[in-house]
Amino acid sequence: MLGSISQSSLSTQVLYPSPPKPGCCTARRLLVGTWAYKNCVDKSARLKTMVVGCKKENQEVGFQACERLYLGMDFGTSGARYALIDKQGTIHAERKRQYPQYMREETMDWARSWKTTLFSLLEDIPVHLRPHVASISLDGTSATTLIIDSVVSECITCSNTGEPLARPYLYNESCPDALPVVKSIAPVNHTVCSGSSTLCKLVSWWNNDNSDKTSTILLHQADWLLWLLHGQLGVSDYNNALKVGYDPELDSYPRWLLSQPYSRLLPVVKAPGTSIAHLKEDVRTLFGFSEDCIVCTGTTDSIAAFLAARATKPGKAVTSLGSTLAIKLLSTTRIEDARYGVYSHRLDDKWLVGGASNTGGAVLKEIFTDEQLEKLSEHINPMETSPLDYYPLKSVGERFPVADPKMEPRLHPRPESDVEYLHGILESIARIEAKAYSLLKDLGATQVEEVFTAGGGAKNDKWTRIRERVLGLPVSRATQTEAAYGAALLALKGAQLM
Numbered sequence: 001m002l003g004s005i006s007q008s009s010l011s012t013q014v015l016y017p018s019p020p021k022p023g024c025c026t027a028r029r030l031l032v033g034t035w036a037y038k039n040c041v042d043k044s045a046r047l048k049t050m051v052v053g054c055k056k057e058n059q060e061v062g063f064q065a066c067e068r069l070y071l072g073m074d075f076g077t078s079g080a081r082y083a084l085i086d087k088q089g090t091i092h093a094e095r096k097r098q099y100p101q102y103m104r105e106e107t108m109d110w111a112r113s114w115k116t117t118l119f120s121l122l123e124d125i126p127v128h129l130r131p132h133v134a135s136i137s138l139d140g141t142s143a144t145t146l147i148i149d150s151v152v153s154e155c156i157t158c159s160n161t162g163e164p165l166a167r168p169y170l171y172n173e174s175c176p177d178a179l180p181v182v183k184s185i186a187p188v189n190h191t192v193c194s195g196s197s198t199l200c201k202l203v204s205w206w207n208n209d210n211s212d213k214t215s216t217i218l219l220h221q222a223d224w225l226l227w228l229l230h231g232q233l234g235v236s237d238y239n240n241a242l243k244v245g246y247d248p249e250l251d252s253y254p255r256w257l258l259s260q261p262y263s264r265l266l267p268v269v270k271a272p273g274t275s276i277a278h279l280k281e282d283v284r285t286l287f288g289f290s291e292d293c294i295v296c297t298g299t300t301d302s303i304a305a306f307l308a309a310r311a312t313k314p315g316k317a318v319t320s321l322g323s324t325l326a327i328k329l330l331s332t333t334r335i336e337d338a339r340y341g342v343y344s345h346r347l348d349d350k351w352l353v354g355g356a357s358n359t360g361g362a363v364l365k366e367i368f369t370d371e372q373l374e375k376l377s378e379h380i381n382p383m384e385t386s387p388l389d390y391y392p393l394k395s396v397g398e399r400f401p402v403a404d405p406k407m408e409p410r411l412h413p414r415p416e417s418d419v420e421y422l423h424g425i426l427e428s429i430a431r432i433e434a435k436a437y438s439l440l441k442d443l444g445a446t447q448v449e450e451v452f453t454a455g456g457g458a459k460n461d462k463w464t465r466i467r468e469r470v471l472g473l474p475v476s477r478a479t480q481t482e483a484a485y486g487a488a489l490l491a492l493k494g495a496q497l498m
């Protein structure tokens with residue numbers, strides 16, 4: 001399905017504030033009392049924080065007491081982060097947290113882990129900065145789906161409103177049982193015609209779960225975490241809602257979806273970075289945020305990474321080298337083909353064409369520690385072609401550029417030398433990335449001319465050189481490589497559009 005959308009009312013410069021001005025104004029510290037908080041912060045998780053407070057040329061980045069700050073949070077695959085920026089885009093504070101491991105009936109209780117991490121991140125924000133936070137937004141992994149109890153109970157203390165009715169379906173989970181039904185209602189090769197789509201997860205739950213469905217609602221990970229902050233149940237954004245079938249060109253759900261019985265579970269959809277409501281009073285007073293702090297709609301993690309890279313011209317692309325390999329190419333044409341796992345997200349009046357492969361850092365993490373990756377990479381000659389040909393996957397199944405739920409990982413033969421093994425894996429992932437960009441060109445997207453890198457893999461200069469050689473394109477590390485920075489830009493946009 002090709003097409004381009006009309007000029008949107010949103011202006012892109014709102015998303016890309018002028019770059020940080022050199023130097024910074026002196027800080028006038030506001031002493032705010034230390035806030036007690038309920039047991040929403042897992043104290044044991046506090047030990048896993050990594051202080052990444054912002055220093056600029058050995059000066060602490062200060063701010064005028066009246067200055068407004070914008071909070072972005074990224075809920076990625078392996079951990080979460082926040083970034084607190086001012087309207088010039090200068091980072092005033094940032095920190096990363098691993099997800100605490102909570103088990104429930106022998107499986108990870110992801111909802112509890114994400115909720116604890118959300119309030120832990122709020123707790124990590126320096127207390128003297130909290131009153132200056134004007135708006136908050138966050139991103140989550142795409143198609144991570146929760147079915148939520150939306151019963152409004154008279155008894156406030158026993159109300160389950162907002163609690164997940166089942167375990168979340170994660171971003172890369174596939175529900176092939178629902179695929180035939182979804183293919184029978186959606187247009188040919190539509191984005192939802194993939195086992196890992198949100199719609200397949202919804203239909204699978206609808207057909208297999210025997211619980212009472214009368215008061216339930218579907219939310220994505222980012223929607224549910226934002227709901228914990230604003231309290232308005234049932235609000236999403238047109239990036240997260242793409243894979244349940246929302247059409248960002250029509251700005252509505254299509255008729256073939258609205259005619260389904262489960263369509264009443266679908267959330268209301270707004271543009272990313274749209275103000276939803278003020279921060280809930282109990283959260284606001286608990287942490288010391290200001291009365292006018294607003295909560296805005298979010299996006300997905302790889303789009304937040306694209307926003308962070310500030311790539312504004314068609315032909316510019318961002319490869320997110322996180323646990324997965326997610327590709328976003330800014331294109332004037334919209335491309336959608338589920339046969340290859342290709343879809344287009346809307347970005348104002350253009351399209352972010354791409355997809356997400358299951359290859360990426362999660363495979364590396366299973367074999368090497370971050371320290372080993374750093375040490376071994378020093379000995380790689382990026383100009384030398386590796387003879388090893390792998391398809392690095394953590395488990396069976398691939399989403400893009402080959403949509404094959406049965407694809408087997410290929411990581412053998414393993415050479416004696418770990419340097420050679422790592423070189424082979426990095427080069428094989430680069431070949432997958434090259435195949436993905438070549439596929440987008442063949443399907444009619446704007447020709448890629450430069451690639452910026454986000455995510456944990458962006459720090460590996462040898463990998464960047466290997467990718468430049470394999471892609472035959474300029475590849476560089478984005479100025480800002482963290483999706484949390486992109487989410488903070490969305491919070492800034494939401495505050496400026498108020």
Ligand SMILES: Nc1ncnc2c1ncn2[C@@H]1O[C@H](COP(=O)(O)OP(=O)(O)O)[C@@H](O)[C@H]1O
Pocket residue numbers: 076077078079321322323324360361362363364365370373374377454455456457459460463
């Ligand atoms: N030096 C390195 N070279 C290549 N990959 C790295 C390096 N250091 C960390 N990584 C990878 O980065 C990934 C984490 O990136 P991150 O963006 O935090 O992931 P996510 O947000 O998807 O959880 C890990 O899977 C890790 O293997």
Ligand SMILES: O=C(CO)[C@H](O)[C@H](O)COP(=O)(O)O
Pocket residue numbers: 076077140141142143171300301302303322323324325326354355356357
């Ligand atoms: O791989 C993922 C987790 O990191 C997600 O699938 C990623 O967000 C890509 O999805 P989208 O292109 O919709 O943002």
